[in-house]
Amino acid sequence: MAILVDENTRVIVQGITGREGSFHTKLMLEYGTKIVAGVTPGKGGANVHGVPVYDTVEEALKSHPDANTSIIFVPARFATDAVYEAIDNGMKVVVVITEHIPVHEALEFVNYARSKNTWIVGPNCPGVISPGKTKVGIMPGHVFREGNIGIVSRSGTLTYEIAFTLTREGYGQSTAIGIGGDPITGMDFIDVLEMYRNDDETKAVVIIGEIGGDAEERAAKYILDTKYPKPVIAYIAGKTAPPGKRMGHAGAIISMGSGYYEDKVKAFTSVGVKVADTPFRVVEYIKELIKD
Amino acid sequence: MAILVDENTRVIVQGITGREGSFHTKLMLEYGTKIVAGVTPGKGGANVHGVPVYDTVEEALKSHPDANTSIIFVPARFATDAVYEAIDNGMKVVVVITEHIPVHEALEFVNYARSKNTWIVGPNCPGVISPGKTKVGIMPGHVFREGNIGIVSRSGTLTYEIAFTLTREGYGQSTAIGIGGDPITGMDFIDVLEMYRNDDETKAVVIIGEIGGDAEERAAKYILDTKYPKPVIAYIAGKTAPPGKRMGHAGAIISMGSGYYEDKVKAFTSVGVKVADTPFRVVEYIKELIKD
Amino acid sequence: MKLFEYQAKQILESEGAKVPRGIVVSEDEDVEKALTLAGLSPPLVVKAQVLVAGRGKAGGIKLANSIEEAKQIARNMLGSRIKGIVVRKVLVEEAIEHEKEYYVAITIDRAKRGAVVLASSMGGVDIEEVARKYPDKIIRRSIDFTKGLRGFEARAIGKQLGFKGKLLMNFTNLLIAMYKVMRKYDADLVESNPFTVKGDEIILLDARIIIDDNALVRHPELKKVPIRETGEFTEWEVKAREMGLTFVELDGDIGVIGNGAGLTMATMDLVSYYGGRPANFLDIGGGASSELVKKAVKFLLDFPKAKRIFINVFGGITRCDEVAKGIIAALEEARERKPIIVRLVGTNEEEGRSILEKNGIKAFADPVEAVKTVLSS
């Protein structure tokens, strides 16, 4: 099954003519992603790696009514507009790669998207991959393999690192989702855990958290409240990060008394979720669990 | 059955200590309306015609958890705040009597209410009465009688006038709703027609429209599209009103090429809805229809 | 409240819209000096700042080929009357040579409970006429109020108007600016008719903003237009508003008073239905005091168009005795006597009727009978 994106996913790339958009369109196509159209205002009629470009999503949909997912590479200044365009044109999943979107704008479009039953992944995220089916994101496809582990993460490269150790040891992934490193994201751990819960293919879930905010604490509470039926392993980055400093991600900051590493670890372990000491030990816990 | 309000309606009066609020609380109580609490910020602890007053709706609900409907008499400057308070505290129906609420504010709270599944009646309206059951409004109760005619109207006194002719001739009403005279109202004719459609008690519907906007035209289209199963009679006020002039109600103005009396009459008659020449002939049409 | 063209242009310009270079000159200013100092390049347009429709045809817009000519025109225009309204200010602008004239407006969308953008490449004329004759020439797009007007929506409209590239971007910015103005100032309408295109620029030749009267309290920054200068009201309507009465002047001779807007309109219609012609709409609203009734009746006694007066009250919250007292009080103080026919039913009907009859006024219960009496009196 996989979650969010699969073999039925038909992608529109917004900002396809930009450097990033064009580059990753190529990589996604190589992975096998079904990209049906690209959109860049003013560039309608062009063609990027064989993908036809339109001025608007509306026009793209006229020729490609099967499109159901959008990935956005548009620069921060125009990204919010692109997100609304995707939502209003009925995209079911909108993956926002763009970094540096103002948090007030994100708050507005994330709430709007929820009211329209659109899932926003990101902003400031690597996207989603359902290995062997489709990749709607910028992650290196080769580190992932089809399988039964669901991954949900606040971090990009760390996800690849952990996915790769899993893949090497034979533990493929049903889906891997980077929810994004900003304080406000369209999906949080709970949203994704809920999806994995209902996905038969997913046998265990890996949560990759980091300092800042309380998404991990809320996930722990959710796991307790729902008596979560699948094993969950966590890793949390930033044990050595000092309070009050943004660690690269806008959301990775210990402030207002919340976001501490220790609180997150405590929250998870208290509900029976094992927290790996290092990213490379995640696979060891998975081995133990899957053995059971 | 009746619609919107009935014997299970439990009312909170917001702005109960004001002149209007207090006066109509008395009249509603006399009619038999179950008013469980009043709210006026800063007047908590007071008592109006035996109704206990609280500072907030939240506090009122603590002592009267059965309240499900609010009626608002708060002056325009504070009315919007009162509406949000009612919505956020889970009121299912909010009747906004207040006139002169800025249209942008109304747009905001009407959209918000719909997202929260709250029905706003008004603003600038006489309210709702389900004769014999309850009255949540400022209409004179004695002109209405329990029966099978549903009334929906953009006008107050004109509704009383027409209801009275119906009542005198033995045609009681299931419910009568004044949707309000402002350009933006929480409910339009279509919303109410839809409710009457599903209400077994209602055998026929009287629509009282007026010039301005296109609510009547849309209602006509709805009647056609749904093959509306109940007879509908209309009266439209303002045949002699000149274009470009506001006729008392903020919404009663012919402008931007829309809102003409003739267009409305045409729209209704073209879908088989009879339009009465004068308010006093509505009852004649009803007689004919009910005879059939 | 309608804003003057120059106000609308200033507001839109402050949000980034382009308008012709120009200067506003008041009656009490030194026109010569102001225009000399402004450094505008002829040809110029001199536009009377009056809020009446059809200002151009009435001589309120004139072309000047030199600064001197503009001064001459401005001097003549200031203090003159356009459709009865005194010109207090003129706007002198550089004339923009142009071929095409476009229309664009954002207003309230009653049906969708949001905003709606209207645009057309057939601007510069009466847009209501265009809308009726060539409905296809008007682009309409509803805007979700929660989300606001977004760039992609503006672009879609601009494309339909045939704009491309930089021009499309500038049109997008204009629409977003107009929407911002609408929200910021609680406007019912933000309009430009016409605007034109010069190279990549969009230039607003005219602009109109109407503020929601109910929201004026939230906008102390807006200078109130004196009611006499709004061009919206006749002399008697101005008087009525100053007295706090809800009154609209019509062309007939039967004065009409009702309680509630709907009932008052219906009363007008009833008069017309039975062959009469209403002289006005006067709504005393719900729960009127005798004081208000007195004021309203006195007003119609003074209002010369009203030869006879028909008062139609259905007492709900309004008490019939209060109405009756008000009528009698008005008659006692009146300079002039006119036939008054009263239809009075509802709350305290008996008391009301007895007060009237004690003073020799018959109170009808049946409105149709009452109307017929009015028309035969």
Add this chain to the structure above:
Amino acid sequence: MKLFEYQAKQILESEGAKVPRGIVVSEDEDVEKALTLAGLSPPLVVKAQVLVAGRGKAGGIKLANSIEEAKQIARNMLGSRIKGIVVRKVLVEEAIEHEKEYYVAITIDRAKRGAVVLASSMGGVDIEEVARKYPDKIIRRSIDFTKGLRGFEARAIGKQLGFKGKLLMNFTNLLIAMYKVMRKYDADLVESNPFTVKGDEIILLDARIIIDDNALVRHPELKKVPIRETGEFTEWEVKAREMGLTFVELDGDIGVIGNGAGLTMATMDLVSYYGGRPANFLDIGGGASSELVKKAVKFLLDFPKAKRIFINVFGGITRCDEVAKGIIAALEEARERKPIIVRLVGTNEEEGRSILEKNGIKAFADPVEAVKTVLSS
């Protein structure tokens, strides 16, 4: 970006909040004259406008019983350093005699995707401490972002703080003003700690606003605080930012470079897990060019705390050959040589490894092995 106290107060005052009467004096102004002309009534408080925590304890807030004394203090304070930051401006305010100190803030609510109001009657102290020791003393209320903060919500919070009548109304107005400021300026935080009560008035003794850095482009009206004056960054962090590097200084001696924030943090943690102490966080992000890698490596070669350097790259979009080229280029230009251990896997791994090894640098594939090597080198 943090705003200075005086900026925060000016902004909040412009939306209707009450702040003590006061005046801002800059280094380059005539302090004597400014204070004489201001006409403030002693006692006064002189407050250094520096963005460091614990300004009061560090001598940045002083009381003056006369104008003369205030002048003296201001003169001394201006140009001095508070926690290493030069004082460029002081705020001189009338001291407000008061008993109670309250706390109030509006910030982003990550969990509910909206705003959240925090308030406490235990203000004036480190609120994080209060939050941990007396969680019951902090009132929290989430605010729906679509709806905005409404009066009834503000009143509910005010009531919980014990306010009534006019005072409650003023608190409500304050909160609504704070929320307006938050929305208008894209603020992450709008805070007053403390505010106090004087009669029916709410007076902000201190105020703090933090603007979302990503939104600064939308606010040209805000004067940018020079990065050296923000008090947020160490000297080396300032240098890094000026070079466009994402760098955080830590207390250890192992320089850390990673690609991606999560991986870089994990690398720090890994160093610590195996007994070492990271000297920094330096994230070269995704798809780094050799130019950026070179800049980052050179920076750590100059950064004195970093005695050894550990570079951990998992190439996805980032190409290992680009990374290797950058490292070599940095070493070629470097003034100083430090032990560099590189872990390199992923896209173009082979090319990268061969470039490094040609230059005598071993490239590890296993990060744990690499870390252990760093720590033993």
